[in-house]
Amino acid sequence: MGEISLLKRSLAELIGTFTLVFLGTGAVVTAALLMDGWIPLLENTFNIGFDISSWLAIGLTFGLAIAVMAYVFGHISGTHINPAVTIALWATKRFPTNDAIAYIVAQLIGAALASFTVYFIWGTRSLDTGLGATAMFDGVTYLQAIVAETVCTFFLMLAVIGVAVDKRAPAGWAGLIIGLTVAISIVAIGNISGGSLNPARTFGPYLADFLLGGQDLWWQFPIYAIGPILGALIAAFLYDYIAGSSAK
Structure with missing residues (x-):
């Protein structure tokens, strides 16, 4: 079997990201709409209604x-x-520049x-939920939100390299663990x-929220x-330091 072209691999990334965002944000929209009318306790702005x-x-x-x-x-x-x-794999010289650019464009599309x-299926009511967008919650600072995203993506990237990229890892577990x-x-953040x-x-x-007249x-x-x-x-550079060159 010959090497799969960059176009086909990028299309796979587009479909994969579409699936992730559609199902994930669809769940957010559904959860929010099911709680329509629920008023969080005024003294607890941390709680918007999602338990x-x-x-x-x-x-x-x-x-x-995923x-x-x-x-x-x-x-x-x-x-x-x-x-x-993609950027972390590129930065650790596991992925070529042209491929990385194509992958990122496909992911964003x-x-x-x-x-x-999501908007087409759920209709205008989905705009009230921000189309499942992520945002800081009340009482959370910009820095706290960045640190939360940094820490948990660190965990994610460790899982990616440890069970999917490192050839020494047991086969067949990558999708489940990641x-x-x-x-x-x-759940945590x-x-x-x-x-x-x-x-x-x-x-x-x-992007969709902004173009459709929702929140900016x-x-x-x-x-x-x-x-x-x-x-x-x-995560990528630390894993390489711990695991050694054989991790690549």
């Missing part, structure tokens, strides 16, 4: 979507479906298409930053670019 069971359902949806796409396209594109992952599809890492991270861990996951809803949240986008990219880079 721990809602965050668990949302986290599992994102995590299982796991499914990892098993579907992992042998084709590697299933990055996350610009932070896939995420945007997913958010417009998906579970994302799921439990979202959902009420801090929304638990993005992925610039594309935030980019899609932000672009001033928060640096949180979801700086945090995930920084966390992924730290």
Whole structure:
């Protein structure tokens, strides 16, 4: 079997990111709409209405979507479906520059298409939920949100390199482990930053929301670019230091 072309691998990334964002943000929109009319306690602005069971359902949806796409396209594109992952693999010389650019463009397009599809299916009421966008919660500072995204993307990237990239890892577990890492991270920091861990996951809803007349949240986008990219880079370089050159 010949090498799969960059176009086909990029298409796999587009579809994979579309699936992740559509299913994940669709779960967020559904959870928010099911709680329509619920008023959070005024003295607890940390709580917007999602209890721990809602965050668990949302986290599992994102995590299982990643796991499914990892098993579907992992042998084709590697299933990055996350610009932070692609950048970290590029920075550690595991991925060529031209491929990295193509992957990131495909991921952003896939995420945007997913958010417009969410709007088409759920209708204008989905704009009231921000199309499932991630944002800082009341009482959370910009720096706290960046650190939360950095820490949890660090965990994600460790899982990616440790079970999917390092050839010494047991075969067949990558999709499940990476998906579970994302799921439990979202449960942990959902009420801090929304638990993005992925610039594309935030980019899609932000773009669609803005163009469709919803909220303008672009001033928060640096949180979801700086945090995930920084966390992924730290994890990638630290893993290489710990595991040695044979990890590549």
